[in-house]
Every structure is written in C-alpha cells, then in structure tokens.
Amino acid sequence: MKQYTGEVLSHRKHGEEYHSLTVVAPDIAASARPGQFVNLRPPADRYYILRRPFSICRVNRGSGWAATIEVIFDIRGPGTAALAAMRAHDPIDVIGPIGQGFAIPKNRQACLLIGGGVGATPLFFLGEELRAAGKRVDVLCGASRASRLVNTLELKRLGAMTEFTTDDGSVGYHGLVTDLLPNMIERCGSEVLYACGPRPMLQAVTAIAIKYRLPVQVALEEQMACGIGICLSCVAPIYNQKGTGVMHVRTCLEGPVFNGARVAWDRYGTDLDEADGPPGN
Ligand SMILES: Cc1cc2nc3c(=O)[nH]c(=O)nc-3n(C[C@H](O)[C@H](O)[C@H](O)COP(=O)(O)OP(=O)(O)OC[C@H]3O[C@@H](n4cnc5c(N)ncnc54)[C@H](O)[C@@H]3O)c2cc1C
C-alpha cells in the first residue's frame, strides 16, 4: 500500500449517472489485484479529512502514462462531487492498493460474476483476470433502472453469457438478480460465484450459493473513515474459522472480499458474544 500524488489522465462521464476517473499511478497499477480498492482524497477549496474508498475497476500495467488505474463512481455527497469536478492533469492524492482481493480458483473453471448497481465496478478487473487465467466467465448484473447499470456493453463482452435485471423492467429481466441466479447457475454450469453490490443482495446470493454448495466470494462495502486499519469504523461480523464464534473484522484490511459463508449476515448491528475476538483474530 502506498500513498502518493498521482495525476488524472482523464475524467469522463460514464453513461447518464456515473463518472470515471483514470489516474496515472504506476505503483498501484503494478501490484493491484481485483477486489482491492484505492482511497482518494477529494480536492477542494476546503480541507477533506477523510478520504473516499473506490474499487479499482481496471488497471493498465503499461509504463509511464500508460500505468493507470480507473475508478467509476456516482455522486453521493461532497467528496464524490469534488472528485467529479476533477480534470485531466489535476494532481490527486491516492493510497492503494488496499485490502484483500478476490481469489482466482485453481481447480474450478466456470465463474459467475454477480453485480448490483455501482457495486459492479470491480467485476471488470476481476473478469479480465479470470479470462486471462483461462476461466469461463459469465455475468449477471442488476440495478434499480437501466441508467444504474455500469457499462452494459463491456459486461456483454466480458461474459460468455451475460444477463441483466432491473427493478423497474427498463432493461433485461424485470426483477432482482437473485430471481435469475439459480437458472444462470444451471445454464452456465457455474462452479464459483463472485458478488459485489448492496449488502441484502450479497446475503441473498450467499444463501443461493450455499443451497447449490458453491463457494462464493463477496466484496463488502462498509462505511469507512481511515481506510487503512486504524479507526475500526468498517468492521463486519465474520464467523471464525471453526464457525464457533463471530468476530468484528476490519473490512478495509482483512476485506473487503470475504467468503460469503463466513459473513454473519444476521449479526450486523448486534453485540457479539463471548467467543468474539478483536479485529484481526
Ligand atoms: C471498499 C469500497 C469500495 C467502494 N467502491 C465504490 C465504487 O467503485 N464506486 C462508487 O461509486 N462508490 C464506491 N464506494 C462507496 C464510496 O466510497 C462512497 O460513495 C463515497 O465515499 C461517498 O462520499 P461522499 O463524500 O460523496 O458522500 P458522504 O456520504 O458525504 O461521505 C462521507 C463519509 O462516508 C463515507 N462513505 C459514504 N458512503 C459510503 C459507502 N457506501 N461506503 C463506504 N464509505 C462511505 C465516505 O468515505 C466518507 O468518509 C465504495 C466503498 C467501499 C468501502
């Protein structure tokens, strides 16, 4: 993990709702893995104490100006609004790559990537790495409406089979990704699931994975303050190795990617029991 001043190579509007920032960041591009994220300091005339975390959407491992990372985001508040005002050649303070990414399976070949809304951004990087490793990649992506799906064209290119769902029926299947998931698993012969998106979606995907006895890796996006393991604002309830207790684990450093079956989905917001340990145990 490194902190340094990168340079914005390009900022473009991405569809109707999203922004894409490509940043020249050679050290991060060289070592980033899919599922890891960067912490960007929004520039502004006022001082931002907290950085903002964003999944690495793509990397270009070239040299010089070609050593870039890309993030895609929507405007949620002041930090993302300030980032959306950045232009080519602006300096940008960046820390990364942070956290534990997705594991590439050794023995399983058919990988199904499931995304929800803007949470789908790490799937592009992941899908490219899986394909480079010779895996079959299929994609199932959902959003509230068509304009909230991130880059449908690229997702179609990425997947041997790609399906979309929208809550309002404006594109693809009218309903939730989890409505289509069992059918996709069977049609694609999926052997491992990867999911990123809202927590209720990740929980529902995990339940289906368990039913089908498939491994599932999920990327948790908890609220983060420091983003580097110090403040404990980002903890999630995770079962210990033996499944006998639940621990509060930092999603910024020990995550954001976890085995979905080890996330104690029903324990969010509850006190933990005596088997619980401190983060990192
Ligand atoms: C690991 C990770 C990866 C992410 N990847 C993306 C991405 O690829 N694209 C994208 O659009 N968004 C992503 N997010 C969410 C993004 O960080 C927030 O939308 C952003 O921080 C909001 O900042 P703001 O100042 O505009 O809003 P505010 O709500 O004013 O933010 C204030 C504070 O809350 C934190 N915060 C707010 N929302 C979130 C959130 N959902 N998750 C974590 N922290 C939050 C901010 O970091 C900041 O410290 C990711 C979050 C995490 C944890």
Ligand code: FES
């Ligand atoms: S955000 Fe501070 S410990 Fe994770």
